[in-house]
Amino acid sequence: MSLRNALFALLVVEPMTGYDLHKQFESSVGHVWHAPDSQIYPELRRMESEGLLEGEEIPWGPRGKKRQYHVTEAGKAAFRNWMDTPLEYARTRDPAHLKAAYLEWADPDAAREQLRAHIEHHTGLLGQWREKVREIEDGSSAMLNRRLANTPEADREKTSAYKIYTYEGLMSQAEAEIAWARRGLKLIDRLNG
Template sequence: MSLAHAVLTSLIEKSSSGYDLARRFDKSIGYFWHATHQQIYRELARMEAAGWIESSSAPDAGKTRKREYRVLSAGRAELARWACEPSAPMDLRDEFMVKLRADAALGEIDLRDELRRRIALHQEKLAHYRAIEQRDFLHGKPLSREARIHHMILKKGILLEEGSIAWGAEMLAVLE
């Protein structure tokens, strides 16, 4: 996946200034596709040069150079083309797994504290995801198709965190 497609998705959801886009990105797509604000700004420039988006002076720009970006038909077509391409399943590239293999090979590394730290981080993220779920999706009202899709994406994050916590607890028992 390219950052351009993540940015296009965010801009289709809502035209934004680069700053507002980067902040929104951090709170949504950024949970599963991280990018720095600088990377987002560079991508906006590339996408504008490609004719996928256009910018204009933001209504609240005043005397600043603040720009608001919106997706053009070429950008919509690119996002639709990309979305129809097959995607590879997520690869597990986790440095900690290699450290565990090293522990198994050497037999003398104590990784329990690191594992406990990682479990705590997964618990924090799970609590955050559940708070979002409670706030945005569990209010008893029927959800639109768009909201149901967003909820299912969040549920995948919840399941990943729950699985990581369960695996961590089981691995901790092996290490003790």
């Protein structure tokens, strides 16, 4: 269901083609919900067949064409409904912590290397997100500017604020992972002193 609502979130702002959406999933929404195009195209068809989207054939060049989707009223209602419905929490499935729980089976050097990789991975994410927040704050985000142009003035502050708030959440997650992995490195040293 989340893919569907990620698509709604993009399409309520302006109509897009499957290809446009797929590109968004490599950047903006992709930071909180990843999806390959092989999932996007069929989902759009399904949403259309359920009356939540309407697709329109648009000529593209002399012979080409593309299909642009926009959200119907029923679609908007479905999106709002999802927004107002409490999440169901899925049970944990966390390979990094699974591994950590049985680290006594790993070679200490391999364990160290993996914790360093964990730190590097999350440091990379942290950097990306800091950059995103900076872009939003100084108005240089193309994605957000298109979004704001289609948002009533009264809601613009909210739109920006919630984007920043989201990235801040991702940043605290990354910081927690980094701190945890650093403690892990110390622990390995202590246990293999």
